[in-house]
Amino acid sequence: MSSDGMNSGGMKWRIGYIAFNTFREAVRDRVLYNLIAFALLLSGAAILVSQVSIDIERLVVVNLGLTAVSLFGVVIAIFIGIGLVSKEIDKRTLYTVLSRPVRRWEFVVGKFLGLTGTLVVNTLFMSFGVFLALLYVAHRFERMDGWVLVALYFIVLQFLIVCALALFFSSFSTPLMSAVFTFAxxxxxxxxxxxxxxxxxxxxxxxxxxxxxxxxxxxxxxxxVIGQVAHGDAIPARLILYNTAYALLYSAMAISGAVLIFQRRNLK
Amino acid sequence: MAAIEILDLEKSYRVGFWRSRIKPALRPLRLTIEAGEIFGFLGPNGAGKTTTLKLLMGLVFPTSGTARILGMEIDDPRVKSQIGFLPEQPYFYDYLSARELLNYYGQLSGVPAKGRAARVEQMLGRVGLSDAAGMQLRKFSKGMLQRVGLTQAILHEPKVVFLDEPMSGLDPMGRREVRDLIQQLRSEGKTVFFSTHILSDAEALCDRVGIIHQGELRGVGSVAELTSETQGKVEIIFYAERVPAGLTSLGAEARVSGEVVNAVLPEEQQDAALEVLRRERLRLISLAPVRSSLEEYYIQKLKPAESMTAEKPKEDNRKGAVV
Known part of the structure; x- marks a missing residue:
């Protein structure tokens, strides 16, 4: 055991353990089952589009696929995000965690990273599905398909912010109101x-x-940028950089707010 | 050396729609628990036992006062690696197996990776859960969950263990197992602070008890002293189908149960009572002084404060105080 149980090396590990446990919970609670619905939706759409569309197959598949990735992810981010901490308080699982050498902010950050990790894995599978559908309707990949990856990256950045907001609202509000605020x-x-x-x-x-x-x-x-990449438009590097910094900063601020509130909260 | 020092720890909540009314959950509590001691915190539901434990665990913050565990302030991060905690009616991540859960808690407690798995297996074996180690906790019975709860509290070999109602909801076998485990902790030299409203458990396990009621510590005393105090009465048990008339005239309170009579009478009437039995040719089963029970002390302490002022009950003022 570490001498004080709270050193900074241990801190990184503790956040990692909490994040992994959050990911494990999502997987075992069958959150990734949404992939089945996504796969059915996308494959159905791809087959339909390939039969009725003329020259706009790619546009339709990219638009539909990326919108579905975004909406599925946002729904997961909101509905798991609002319960990340509040569920642990309600079920009192938090008591046995916080009576250990775990700081409250480490717990919040670990939970946040666990959920965003879940969403990244979910998005990876969905991205694979989008590219398969693209290949099915266009029979080959083109250079402009690379921008779809950027759009997917931006969607993941959206998830970071949505998760952080859900966590922030749930630190002082009921799960239902947190869901309403976050979705609004x-x-x-x-x-x-x-x-x-x-x-x-x-x-x-x-x-x-x-x-x-x-x-x-x-x-x-x-x-x-779904509309742009669906039309094959390039995404400027400046926007990638700006959006990355913006999403990281915005979610960091929301998480900091959640931590500040949670630090002072009596776990009655 | 004191393992736990509670120094005027107090907690109150603001209640009501405008949060204008103050409801005390724990009135200033001053209490010291020595290292290696098993201390029972007794009181009815809602007395303030869980609030005290949550304050010590840093789950709620005190309105005033402080506490020290092993000489460190409770908000000192180093304290957490030295303590173990079993909450009341614990709920664990039910998607995990017992093995996974203990491994997770071991990780969070800083149990080194090398040897962690072996430690988990050893602990599972100690509470008889080796066969169910790979089963998800959602399939566990209440008794099994309580055993997992106890195991997670002592997995990292803490010096001080806090148990909130550890026997609550358990069947007699489960309670016996928990008792045995607490006794093992005693033999390992650990300090155990446990809350309960089951007096027989406290009487069997504790070195000292504290009685709390309506957020107020009503008394602290050594179990051995409380239960060894005689009351100037003796209890005589003998074979008979009715109470002999001679015994009733000695002021005995007797009851017949089948072929056995149980009579309680003043100590000074003991010889006369034995003479009655000899005369009537009745067979004596036992004769023993009537001792105070923890239950009597408990009930006495739960009486309103005003009715207690006339009495001077026996108290251990060395290590605790009546607030």
Missing amino acids: LFVVGSLAEDLRGFARIARGATGAVATAAAYLVPNFSALN
């Missing part, structure tokens, strides 16, 4: 560019509120 923010955030456009033309107090809201809500629309 996902919808509003998906329209963030429109909100920013409105903020630019609005005047007075409305303009100030719209500007504040536009910059406060997560900008999911910047992370949505």
Whole structure:
């Protein structure tokens, strides 16, 4: 045993153990079964599109496939994210974890990483499905198909933010309200560019509120390049860099908020 | 050396719609538990036992006061590797097997990877769960879960073990196993602090007990002293189908059960009572002084404070205090 049980080397391991256990829970609770629904949806769509479409097979498959990846993942992120900590409190499994040399922030971060890990694995399988469907309708890969990978990467960045928000809301609210808040923010955030456009033309107090809201809500629309890659458009490297930094910063802030609230919480 | 020092630890919650009303969950508690001691924390449901344990585990934060475990403040991160905790009616990750769960807790407690698996197997064997080690916990009975709970509390060889209602909901066999395990911990020199409302368990296991009621520590005492105090009465048990008239005139309270009579009478009437039995040619089974029971002490302590002021019950003021 370590001398104090709380050294920084041990900390990394503890977060890793908690993350792995969260991943294991998701797998054993059959979360990955959503892949079956996804596979059925995509293969059905690919067969249908290949029979009725003329020259837009690729566009339809990329659009449908990536939208499905995003929606399936967001639903998982919200519904598991809101219960990540609250379920452990309700079921009192947290008591035997926090009575060990585990800091509360380590627990929150470990849970977050476990869920995002689950979503990354889920997305990897789904991505494989999207490329299989693409191959089925187009019979070969093209250079522009590489941008689909970037769109998938952006979808994973979306998941990071959604997970962090679900965790943040669940640190002070009920699971139902946390789900409502997170989903509402996902919808509003998906329209963030429109909100920013409105903020630019609005005047007075409305303009100030719209500007504040536009910059406060997560900008999911910047992370949505599905339409562009479906048309084979290239994604600038600057956007990849900007979106990566934005998603990491935004989720770090939401997790920090969750940790701050959880640190002070009495586990009655 | 003191293993646990509780220094005026207090907890109250704000309740009501506007959170304007203050509800005390634990009134200032001052208590010291010596190293190697088995201490029973007794009280009815809702008395403040679990609140005290949660405060010591850092699961809830005190309104005021502090506590030290092995000389370290309870918010000192080093404390956690030296303690083990079994919550009341524990619920574990039921998608894991007992082996996986203990391995996970071993990892979190800093049990070195080398030897961890062997330690887990050894502990599973110790509580008789070797055969069920690979089974998911959702298939475990309550008694088996309690054994897993005890095992996770002592897996990392803590010096101080906290058990919240460890016998709750167990059948007589399960309770016996938990008792044996606590006695093993005693022989290993560990300090055990356990809460219970089952007095016979406390009487059988504890060196000392504390009685808590309505968030207030009502008394602390040594079990040996409490139960050895005679009450100036003797209990005579003998074979007979009715109570001899001579015995009733000596002031005995007697009851007949089949062919056996059980009579309690003042100590000074003991010789006269034996003379009655000799005269009536009745066979004596046993004669023993009536001792105080933990139950009597418990009930006495649970009485309202005002009715206790006239009495001066025996207390161990060395290591605890009535608040």
